Structures are given as structure tokens and as C-alpha cells.
Amino acid sequence: MLMGALESILPEDLTKHALTLQSDSWSPHPELVLPFANALRAIEIASEHQIAVLGLDAFEARTDGLLTVGLADASRYIRFTGDWKAYVAKMNTEAERWIREHPLGENHGYILTSASQNEFARLAR
Numbered sequence: 135m136l137m138g139a140l141e142s143i144l145p146e147d148l149t150k151h152a153l154t155l156q157s158d159s160w161s162p163h164p165e166l167v168l169p170f171a172n173a174l175r176a177i178e179i180a181s182e183h184q185i186a187v188l189g190l191d192a193f194e195a196r197t198d199g200l201l202t203v204g205l206a207d208a209s210r211y212i213r214f215t216g217d218w219k220a221y222v223a224k225m226n227t228e229a230e231r232w233i234r235e236h237p238l239g240e241n242h243g244y245i246l247t248s249a250s251q252n253e254f255a256r257l258a259r
Contacts, residue, residue: 139250140176140185141166148172148179153195153243167193167200167243170233176246177230186222186254187229189247192238203242206232218251 141149144166153167168176173190180187192204208228214221233244249257 138248139183139253140180140246140248143183144176144179148175153200165245167195167245169243170237170239173233173244173246174230177226177233180246180248181222181226183250184219184222185248185250186218186225187246187248188225190229190232191245191247192236193243193245194238195241195243203238204236206236208232214254218254 148168149166151169151172154165177187179185188207188209190204190206191202193200194203206229208225212221212224212228229246238244
């Protein structure tokens with residue numbers, strides 16, 4: 135199973151409570167739907183490892199699938215200007231702010247779309 139940089143470093147205590155969505159044509163690795171507290175911790179871990187959180191999707195888990203209840207895409211107004219550390223700091227601060235402003239409880243979770251510097255460089259090509 136292919137994993138992105140963030141997913142490969144998240145500790146088991148975060149991932150064991152996540153729902154896992156199968157990848158599709160736009161995502162080369164499974165997506166983890168993390169509960170509120172775990173999503174916040176995942177952003178901290180991303181920051182520690184210089185991984186940028188590019189966007190967030192918030193979901194309600196239902197018996198018939200996931201219902202999207204919110205989306206955030208800070209990359210539309212925070213541009214990469216060549217300084218990776220500054221970009222990670224800005225993007226991850228914004229991701230944390232958005233999640234804190236959109237706290238979801240039981241039967242809800244978040245997907246963090248993220249990229250390491252190497253993954254980001256491949257996206258740009």
C-alpha cells in the first residue's frame with residue numbers, strides 16, 4: 135500500500151481510530167479520516183516533519199458513506215514563494231485554525247491533504 139509522507143509517520147494511536155478510504159485516480163494513497171483531536175495532533179506532527187497541510191475535508195460518517203460537511207483550501211490564498219519552511223508554517227497554522235473553528239464531534243472526521251517538500255515538487259511538475 136502506498137502512503138504519503140504524513141500517513142507513513144503518523145503513530146498507530148492516531149491511525150487506529152481513523153476510517154480509511156480507498157485511493158482513487160487523483161490520490162495515489164489511502165485517505166485517513168481522523169477524529170478532531172487526532173487531526174489536530176496530525177497537523178502538529180506534519181509541522182515537526184516539515185510536511186504542509188494543503189487542504190482539509192470534513193465529513194460526517196453515515197451508514198451509506200461519508201457526507202462532506204466542510205472544505206478548506208488555504209493554498210488558494212497562501213502561495214508557495216520558494217521558502218518551504220515558511221510555507222509549511224503558514225499552511226499548517228491555517229489548517230489548525232480552520233479545524234479549531236470547525237470542531238466536529240462523534241461520527242465526524244477530517245482528511246488532511248498534505249505534501250512533503252518532495253511530494254510538493256512532484257505536484258508542481
